[in-house]
Amino acid sequence: MIRNPRDIQRYNASERANHWVVGICFILLALSGLAFFHPAFFPLTQLFGSPTWTRILHPYIGVVMAVFFLIMALRFARLNYIAQRDIEWLKRVGEMVNGDDHNMPEQGKYNGGQKMLFWGLVLGMSLITITGVLMWRSWITVPVGVIRVASVVHAAAAVFMIGLIIMHVYAAIWTKGTIRAMLYGTVTRAWAKQHHRAWYRQVTGDKR
Amino acid sequence: MALQSLDIKRRSATTTPSPQARETLEVAKLIDVSACIGCKACQAACMEWNDIREEVGTNVGVYDNPNDLTAHQWTVMRFDEVETDDGGLEWLIRKDGCMHCEDPGCLKACPSPGAIIQYSNGIVDFHEENCIGCGYCITGCPFNVPRISKQDGKAYKCTLCSDRVAVGQAPACAKVCPTGAIQFGSKEKMKEYAETRITDLKERGYDNAGLYDPAGVGGTHVMYVLHHADKPALYHNLPKDPTISPTVSLWKGITKPLAMAALGAAALGSLFHYVMKGPNEVSKELEDEMEREDERLRALEKEDAK
Numbered sequence: 001m002i003r004n005p006r007d008i009q010r011y012n013a014s015e016r017a018n019h020w021v022v023g024i025c026f027i028l029l030a031l032s033g034l035a036f037f038h039p040a041f042f043p044l045t046q047l048f049g050s051p052t053w054t055r056i057l058h059p060y061i062g063v064v065m066a067v068f069f070l071i072m073a074l075r076f077a078r079l080n081y082i083a084q085r086d087i088e089w090l091k092r093v094g095e096m097v098n099g100d101d102h103n104m105p106e107q108g109k110y111n112g113g114q115k116m117l118f119w120g121l122v123l124g125m126s127l128i129t130i131t132g133v134l135m136w137r138s139w140i141t142v143p144v145g146v147i148r149v150a151s152v153v154h155a156a157a158a159v160f161m162i163g164l165i166i167m168h169v170y171a172a173i174w175t176k177g178t179i180r181a182m183l184y185g186t187v188t189r190a191w192a193k194q195h196h197r198a199w200y201r202q203v204t205g206d207k208r
Numbered sequence: 209m210a211l212q213s214l215d216i217k218r219r220s221a222t223t224t225p226s227p228q229a230r231e232t233l234e235v236a237k238l239i240d241v242s243a244c245i246g247c248k249a250c251q252a253a254c255m256e257w258n259d260i261r262e263e264v265g266t267n268v269g270v271y272d273n274p275n276d277l278t279a280h281q282w283t284v285m286r287f288d289e290v291e292t293d294d295g296g297l298e299w300l301i302r303k304d305g306c307m308h309c310e311d312p313g314c315l316k317a318c319p320s321p322g323a324i325i326q327y328s329n330g331i332v333d334f335h336e337e338n339c340i341g342c343g344y345c346i347t348g349c350p351f352n353v354p355r356i357s358k359q360d361g362k363a364y365k366c367t368l369c370s371d372r373v374a375v376g377q378a379p380a381c382a383k384v385c386p387t388g389a390i391q392f393g394s395k396e397k398m399k400e401y402a403e404t405r406i407t408d409l410k411e412r413g414y415d416n417a418g419l420y421d422p423a424g425v426g427g428t429h430v431m432y433v434l435h436h437a438d439k440p441a442l443y444h445n446l447p448k449d450p451t452i453s454p455t456v457s458l459w460k461g462i463t464k465p466l467a468m469a470a471l472g473a474a475a476l477g478s479l480f481h482y483v484m485k486g487p488n489e490v491s492k493e494l495e496d497e498m499e500r501e502d503e504r505l506r507a508l509e510k511e512d513a514k
């Protein structure tokens with residue numbers, strides 16, 4: 001497919017690479033973590049070589065993800081400050097989910113839902129990283145009471161974030177023309193105008 | 209399992225019932241703290257029978273040697289000097305090690321199927337070949353017993369000499385104790401024997417003598433006769449009312465299947481949303497508008513080129 005030269009750039013190459021490093025790490029962490037989370041998922045350890053390898057690798061992958069997530073979060077944080085129009089959008093999210101976006105308020109580069117996801121992930125990542133390090137017996141020894149709380153919080157944060165990511169991935173699949181933003185970096189003008197009109201105006205100078 | 213003495217009644221990270229048809233006699237080890245002279249013969253016997261040796265360490269000013277349980281030291285004599293109310297001194301010696309809880313926190317926490325098992329005779333055993341070295345057993349244990357080996361990254365602890373018990377022998381430590389402070393037999397018999405010891409101690413003025421078989425963990429298969437059963441903490445911080453920590457129960461309890469159901473619902477809900485509401489596409493109107501704009505610009509370009 002020859003893409004239209006008038007398409008709009010949404011992510012540059014470095015932002016895309018950063019996002020995929022975090023995404024791949026997250027999937028590996030979710031698969032390896034779920035293996036310990038419940039016996040039903042224990043066979044997932046075979047994906048990582050063996051159960052013991054899964055236990056060894058998980059925290060190291062976690063450290064890689066934490067570093068790249070931090071970089072990504074710093075890059076995107078300013079675009080995710082919550083504004084009045086995001087609150088309006090969130091109040092009417094029901095209409096959106098119902099498949100009718102005609103009356104949704106105009107959105108900037110990110111809509112209210114995306115911003116909530118961003119801050120939810122910032123919270124979840126902070127919790128899961130701190131607790132994960134506390135649980136890392138190969139390197140760290142802390143009192144057992146701390147490890148117990150860390151274990152619960154780590155598991156809860158993991159479920160919370162896996163839930164958020166299911167929604168995140170689904171939203172990208174549901175909204176046609178979105179995934180290419182993270183693959184080639186561009187979206188069509190029509191896509192931008194429909195879903196993020198304020199951003200569309202800002203980058204194109206189009207007043208309509 | 210071929211040997212009835214090794215029938216397994218509970219297995220870590222396993223959600224279906226283990227074989228239960230055969231009923232095995234519940235066993236227990238009874239440690240009479242009041243009869244222990246601290247000779248450490250049991251410690252030596254444990255090392256001998258199990259072929260484990262801890263490296264020689266440094267003395268930190270107490271008789272405990274080594275200073276703590278390790279992957280190579282499954283039992284340690286704990287020495288405590290306690291001043292009595294009337295100004296006297298008591299030297300309390302407790303043989304520390306796995307209590308073989310009826311409701312074992314280690315087994316509850318372990319994520320690896322079959323790494324921790326409980327025989328139908330009550331012994332809790334680690335099967336290191338299935339152990340992944342995560343240390344969750346340490347997190348789950350109310351008695352701070354399991355240790356991860358620096359050599360192989362697996363968890364170890366007292367086996368209650370399950371290999372000896374399986375063939376009708378008493379544990380090595382019980383076999384070797386010169387004062388008879390360590391007894392081994394059916395749990396029922398051990399409780400009866402403990403009663404006679406407690407009566408004796410009470411006659412000798414230890415009014416609070418009693419059996420340590422804490423109900424919070426469903427009772428244990430290693431029990432103590434204590435002269436001060438009202439104050440177990442005197443014996444190197446033996447917990448008064450041990451239970452699996454509520455935090456561990458929250459972590460390992462009903463929350464897990466609920467969380468999994470929630471995630472499953474999120475995934476399935478997404479699929480059905482797509483099927484029922486359809487994709488969120490860019491409107492035809494906008495697409496046509498952009499198409500016209502593209503055409504217009506292309507025409508302009510051509511004109512410029514001329």
Ligand code: HEM
Binds near residue numbers: 054059060161342
């Ligand atoms: C810096 C990041 C992270 C670190 C250092 C870390 C570390 C750990 C450690 C040490 C364990 C215990 C098992 C083991 O030793 O391998 C664990 C368990 C687990 N981790 Fe992580 N982790 C991190 C990120 C994540 C992420 C992003 C997820 C999920 C998407 C996750 C999900 C889990 C789950 C579900 C468990 C099992 C919890 C349970 O047994 O209930 N972790 N993690």
Ligand code: SF4
Binds near residue numbers: 315
């Ligand atoms: S004392 Fe600790 S290691 Fe031993 S059976 Fe009880 S919970 Fe498990």
Ligand code: SF4
Binds near residue numbers: 319334338344362
């Ligand atoms: S360290 Fe081994 S025995 Fe202990 S909980 Fe992990 S897998 Fe189970």
Ligand code: SF4
Binds near residue numbers: 255258369
């Ligand atoms: S029962 Fe066996 S393994 Fe346990 S302390 Fe005694 S000798 Fe050691």
